[in-house]
Amino acid sequence: MTDVFALPVIDSPNQPEVSPELVDLYKGFEEEYLIPLWTNIGDLMPHEPRAKAIPHLWRWSRLVGLAARSGALVPVGRGGERRAIALANPALGGRPFATPTLWAAIQYLMPSEDAPEHRHTQHAFRFVVEGEGVWTVVNGDPVAMRRGDFLPQAGWNWHAHHNSAREPMAWIDGLDIPFAYYTDTQFFEFGRDRISDEERATPDLSRSERLWAYPGLTPLVSQPSQGTPLLAYRWEHTDRALKEQLMLEQEGYGVTRDRGHAAVRFTNPVTGADVLPTIRCEMHRYRPDAQTVNQQELGSSVVQVFDGSGEVTVGDKSWSVARGDMFVIPSWVPVTIVSTASGSDSESGCLDLFRFSDAPILEAIGAHRVLQQREADK
């Protein structure tokens, strides 16, 4: 209880005069575990959000480099569970939290390695920026992971990973670990130490996709697991959806989010809602030279560059970004994105960004807000 009154007191000019009685009163508060509003209100109830996280960028080359060194030094097994290395926002007190609500990590699996089976109530996904060869086995269903694929993993489903290739593989994990930690709502269970040989199969498509990956077609059986039943969203579909949006824009139809900016959200085919109850996941594509409007969104996000390059400004930080780089957008901090003019460093010729955020939590309680500011308004 030492730093109670050291909190920033910004909007409260109207403080009581210091007197022996006041000092004594404040001492009484401290003894009784009480804190007055009038010394804290500027911090607790600001006129608009003052994000506690800060904008920060992690370079993919560094992430992969350290992950590879971990591959050599740190075994994967029961207890540690995963060779996952989390982004720790520099302003969040040395916790492995990319933002107050979101966990983002690079995970790394050596050839022939297994990550053991477990399940937890935290919602998770994996996204692959490069490589292939790992299968995630979800409730016994092996799901291939390849560049561009998005694999959601709603809470309380059993899952394990195995690398069937001769190369190591890295990908990113996103979870709501900080939110579950903050609200004290986590359950976790160990599964089998080794999955069966049958589950080590390496099919091109999971059973989940064979059953669910058709546009607007819903099987008449009941849903096999908690959360979205579709366990992989393949890059070929995502890429095509983005490409067609930009082509339709060129043909004169208003189907893009902004000029030169295509975007899709990953959704649960059973409900059309966000793919995970707590995490929104989207892929954005920007034509060369496209510039987004200045946008502020309530809640926090993490972005990974999937392809291409560009200039990103988040609040008072600006970075040139390239494939694999990851950055954080804190709540209500303005963002602008400019894609590189040439686009020669990208398969589609565009800048592709994968983004995830805590928007579903805020929407569920009616608190979500987005503010877009046209260039002309600035």
Next chain:
Amino acid sequence: MTDVFALPVIDSPNQPEVSPELVDLYKGFEEEYLIPLWTNIGDLMPHEPRAKAIPHLWRWSRLVGLAARSGALVPVGRGGERRAIALANPALGGRPFATPTLWAAIQYLMPSEDAPEHRHTQHAFRFVVEGEGVWTVVNGDPVAMRRGDFLPQAGWNWHAHHNSAREPMAWIDGLDIPFAYYTDTQFFEFGRDRISDEERATPDLSRSERLWAYPGLTPLVSQPSQGTPLLAYRWEHTDRALKEQLMLEQEGYGVTRDRGHAAVRFTNPVTGADVLPTIRCEMHRYRPDAQTVNQQELGSSVVQVFDGSGEVTVGDKSWSVARGDMFVIPSWVPVTIVSTASGSDSESGCLDLFRFSDAPILEAIGAHRVLQQREADK
């Protein structure tokens, strides 16, 4: 008011004795436009539904034959609007209603013919059992129609048809015309008499599909029209979804509705709900020799055989059915379906049935029920 007391009086043994005063009382009711419950209750409040529609089968060959003769004799144009010929359930008083709530018709368009643009609040769909060459233009977006394709058309969207082929084309229309007629809730507007040359384009894929036909991917733009934004559900996806369900069943996974019976529902990708607010649409596939359980469902359905052959029993009627045949399932009437053993008359080797029903109306008010009876229970 002449036949008021002629209603069937089945469950009401406890009727008052006839007397001059009673006759006089009943005369008073008649004069005041009143009808007592006690003379009608058996008809109005039966112990379980006594469907007013009856099971009935229409042969595709006859439907097409009469449609073709209409093609020669009846022009298509403003006023008549469509060369559509509706199934009239024999028990529904000579009205063009397949069931109390559902309209089902064969529509026919000659080479180079146009059906003029209009819109209406009734929800509609088209389903193609054979042929191709017609495009339905929805809010200016040309949508190809080919065998196996399902085209939903939510209410109040502009639409026209044009035949760009050298052959006539027939398909079926399903609408909630009887329900809207019964509840007096119809609005209708004429559109342009001729669509533009640009709208006469014959693209393989509509803009709607280019934007929306990806599994679990939702564009970040607002929805372009009322109801489901996906205007065509292509046979290649439906066929593959059914095929995979039966393969997964063979591999040992419980993904089918019954043994040997795969099924998908057409759903709105924005919500995961039924593709139309008032009409449920599904495709069912039965392996050779598969036999369904005896099923009763509240609300009425219409079925068209898409491929294969089998024996169908609906209440006290049984028919051998083949491609294109259409039949009606009245409310709560038991149904069993047996697919033909060989399956040589079908592309997939199976019996494929397209089915639509009024289930969404009943579900919306909490009244839907399904009763399945295993063979052993009979």
Next chain:
Amino acid sequence: MTDVFALPVIDSPNQPEVSPELVDLYKGFEEEYLIPLWTNIGDLMPHEPRAKAIPHLWRWSRLVGLAARSGALVPVGRGGERRAIALANPALGGRPFATPTLWAAIQYLMPSEDAPEHRHTQHAFRFVVEGEGVWTVVNGDPVAMRRGDFLPQAGWNWHAHHNSAREPMAWIDGLDIPFAYYTDTQFFEFGRDRISDEERATPDLSRSERLWAYPGLTPLVSQPSQGTPLLAYRWEHTDRALKEQLMLEQEGYGVTRDRGHAAVRFTNPVTGADVLPTIRCEMHRYRPDAQTVNQQELGSSVVQVFDGSGEVTVGDKSWSVARGDMFVIPSWVPVTIVSTASGSDSESGCLDLFRFSDAPILEAIGAHRVLQQREADK
């Protein structure tokens, strides 16, 4: 199938020319139970609804007179179930249907009489315009009925009535019998022929009210029965709610529906939604000399005058109405209501109307519409 082509053909000038071939074609349609759209479209798909029901008024004195004569001649018991006499809209073919979807009846119970226990899936309510002394026993809970009380009765709850007074009592019943009849969705079961002595208690408040009749307070037990758990909405609350709305209006607050027109909807306290899944029930109060705007509403309604008097215009009909009178508002037919200037014939000095409609069905499928036209716009 005789009158198929006798349907009114209003909007279809573009009919084919009559020829022997056409006659032969039409004969083919008839043989195959087919009906072309082009001969029916004006009737089936009008530019706006043409209600099949007509506006009609029933005088309360006549209703009560005939009900009392029935009391003397017609016993109440198993089979006939209820001494209920239904309004039969003159344009609905001699069926006991007030509108296409709604049943409205006067029910009458002699001193010491019982109406036997039963249950049905049709949703029901009772509303009391005068008298008292009957208790409705719902799942064993006796519910008093007194002037102004509204008693909802969601489907599939057991219920019986008994008259504990020395006077006969009349009230009105509203149900969705026509809708359930039309959609073939009715289930019905007999209960006990006599309820227990304990259930013959005549408490002032039902257990349902003791548990549920508090504003914004929800018990933490699970709901005891299907549908709304609150079985009586007492006149003292309804009256007070309407009185306060008019007083607040006078104090300058915009809380009324129109100037001088207060209104409340009866709602399910568990959900805030309409009290019954298929029937909307409301009480409206009009100050002396108040005049409503001209309103059209999709779907049909039945109104009973609870108190006061006024002039009502529904489409091409106008009536002076007084306590107990009942009238029908067909779909989309314009309505205006003018309350009598003096108001001396009413307890509150105002015109009070009880209204019920099928709006929840239309809202559930997204089809509901209301059009209000200010005086100045006419």
Next chain:
Amino acid sequence: MTDVFALPVIDSPNQPEVSPELVDLYKGFEEEYLIPLWTNIGDLMPHEPRAKAIPHLWRWSRLVGLAARSGALVPVGRGGERRAIALANPALGGRPFATPTLWAAIQYLMPSEDAPEHRHTQHAFRFVVEGEGVWTVVNGDPVAMRRGDFLPQAGWNWHAHHNSAREPMAWIDGLDIPFAYYTDTQFFEFGRDRISDEERATPDLSRSERLWAYPGLTPLVSQPSQGTPLLAYRWEHTDRALKEQLMLEQEGYGVTRDRGHAAVRFTNPVTGADVLPTIRCEMHRYRPDAQTVNQQELGSSVVQVFDGSGEVTVGDKSWSVARGDMFVIPSWVPVTIVSTASGSDSESGCLDLFRFSDAPILEAIGAHRVLQQREADK
């Protein structure tokens, strides 16, 4: 970033061996703002929640005593805004947070004092354990505050307080300040420094209640403000609802939550849902000698004793509690409550507890859980 690896490491026996390379790797992590999962997983992903808050009790006499001293020393006005003193959970790092998500404070207003108008997106309520004389003015509507009254205050509504009595008055405030702080989702605006004379009226009932406080009756006007339109839930209703539940239990009906334990939830009459989007509020009454089952609930709660006395056990803490005392129930910590045998210290003869929790947040994302353990199971 100093204490990163100091986190408790409980479930991770399988750690890599320390080596110079490993130390170097960990140094690399630290430089790049990265933290490995394997050193933290026991803390972040425990097998079940390990609440960060601890059970703690605040005595009402101490709270009121310190509040009264503040009344003498600390002015109320713009900037400090409110004379509110918050409970600071001893385990939450000296922040004014009762639990990770909930704020609870005693507020104190001297005779004739005003608390200035403002609004904020945080959801709030007031609950009165003793006293009267203050009116909260919400969007211009003065709402009386008296013992037992519950006043919800959904986000972004203007509100001020004024004390019209000759005595000071204390009450408690509950808000979601910590949750909004954690998610960085707060907006705040100053209103007028002084409300109008008209708003200083002291009516017995607010306009809100005159319009909305009727069981199951919904006005047909649109809702006047954000969130629940009912601004006061009066003690007379709450008390009567609890009394009737216990009487019905004695009459043999299963309407209580546990034996001798009545409870109501404060709900939004428009939706039937929790009265605030982020805070559940309930009143519980325990008969003398009643003992609850051992219960664990996911998410955190704060309880105030409204009347009576008893023994409360929360995890490893046990207290004898009396009127006004407040205590915290952290997530998933077991709770049992035993009411005092005699009950002579209470108006109703029972123990009454007011409880609020963050359950709506968890329910909105599908994460809520309650576990009840019967005595026999222990």
